Each structure stands twice: as structure tokens, then as C-alpha cells.
Amino acid sequence: MAVEFRQLLYFLEVAKQHSFTKAAANLHVTQPTLSKAIARLEEELGLILFQRKEQKVSLTAEGAVLLRHAERIIGCVEEASREISELKGLVKGEIRIGLPPMVGTALFPDLLAGFLTRFPGIRFSAVEEGALAVEQKLAQQEIDLGIVIPDALAEPEKVALLPLTTAEFAVCLSERHPLARRAKLAVSDLHDQPFILLKEGFFQRRYVLEECRKANFQPNVIYTSNQLEVVKKLIVRNLGISLLLRIAVDNEPQIRCVPLQPPLAVELAVAYRKGAYLSKASQALIDHLQQALPDNN
Secondary structure, three states: OOOOHHHHHHHHHHHHHOOHHHHHHHHOOOHHHHHHHHHHHHHHHOOOOEEEEOOEEEEOHHHHHHHHHHHHHHHHHHHHHHHHHHHOOOOOOEEEEEOOHHHHHHHHHHHHHHHHHHOOOOEEEEEOOOHHHHHHHHHOOOOOEEEEOHHHOOOHHHEEEEEEEEEEEEEEEEOOOOOOOOOOEOHHHHOOOEEEEEOOOOHHHHHHHHHHHHOOOOOEEEEEEOOHHHHHHHHHOOOOEEEEEHHHHOOOOOEEEEEEOOOOEEEEEEEEEOOOOOOHHHHHHHHHHHHHOHHHO
């Protein structure tokens, strides 16, 4: 049995996309080429890796086992490649970072300003995902660092944390909304309101649903999106309300932020994988943040 690295890359992309067509497009190969490569892999392993039903592709039990190993193998090869490149002096200084939309654009530019002044050759590849998804991408070695919510981590023992800030939730409404003039609002005051939430993978969604449950009601969620800007625009048009971090809407004059009573806040932190290889660029950023963030001094 001689499984090629390229076959594992193809397998991983099909598993990720649940589609041969999408995977082929992302890999820049033809679908027949991709299908033949997967067929050869299955033949060499003597296993069926994917169930194919009506253009839907899903992993078999055997495929799920291979997925775990393939992710680890590819991650190790990529880390080895980066480390060897550094030893050869070929690093271009790219840092892959996961930024939740609600906090990334509000917090990180100021932190990066001083860093990029010191290291102008370093480039950033930002992945905008919810805080819950950022943890998954760290575990799968798809990013080097990311902003997370420590209290929401599924496996906190696997990451190192640099405390960033405390962020407070507020009720976000159109200025025309009847509740917009209230000085404060309790979650229970919102039981009859239409909610606009971010999708699965975003901590905001899980947090809002849990707070509503504590207030003994099921929110009427009329729209979900993975784009914060869409949520904001719907609020501005008075089509619904949401609970968002204040830092995400502080510069939105058409959105009224009413404080919650009692206050609801979360801690934010920069996370990276414990024991994982860190490029010199990533380590330089961590060193910079340790100096720049007051809680780390």
C-alpha cells in the first residue's frame, strides 16, 4: 500500500466540502481527475471512504477514521515545511489568524499597528469565523492564532491564552424601535421581539439562546446570517433586534445600544495551540502582544 500525500489532500478537501464538484474547483483539478484519485485511494486501502447518494457525499465510518489521521499527517507535513523554510531563510512572514467578526475589526487593527511598524515584511492571512469555529481551526492547524472566548472553549487545556479584554453585550435596536429610548433592558423584556442572530459556530448565537432560556422563553429568530454586516443592516431597518457586543456596533450611529440589566459580559483572549510549532513570525506576534496587552505585563 502506497498512499500519496496528494491523495490525502484530495480526500481531505472532499470530506470538507461534502462535494466532489466543489472540492475539484478548490483544488483546481477536473472532477474526473479527483474522482479517479479517490477511487485509487479506496482501492489501495481496500475501503469505501465516501457514501455517494444523489450528489450528496458523506464519510463512511472508515472514512471518518482516515479523516482524523489525514488531518494530523497533513498538519505535520505543513509544519515541517514551514520550519524547514525558516531554517533556509525562505520565510515570507505569513501569520494565519482567526478573527470573529464581532471583535476582529474592532480590536485587532490597533494591536497590529505597532507590530507591523516593527515588522513590515510580515503578512497576515485573516480567517473570519465565529469564536467557536476559531477553536476548531486551531485544533485542525488551519490557523496559527485566533481570538476566542475562554469560558466557551471545548478543550481549554489544549491552548495557551493571552487575555485581551472584557466585552459587554447590549440590546441592539433601530433608533425607531419602541424600546430604543429605554435606559436599560432585561433579557426578559425581549420575549416578544423578533431576533436576528449569527449562525452556528458563532458564540453570540449560543449565548443569546442560553440567556433567553434562563429568562424562560424561546426567542423568535426570524433571520440568521454568518455576516455581521447583514445583521446590522436588518437592525437599522427595524426588522428585528439582536444582542451584540458593544464594540461591534460602537461606530454605527443608526443602531441604538441599550445596556442590559443585569450586565452581561464575556472575556476575550488570543489563543494558540500548546506544544505546536510556531513560526518565527507567529512567535514575534505573541511576544508583541505579551508586551502590548496590560493583563500580560
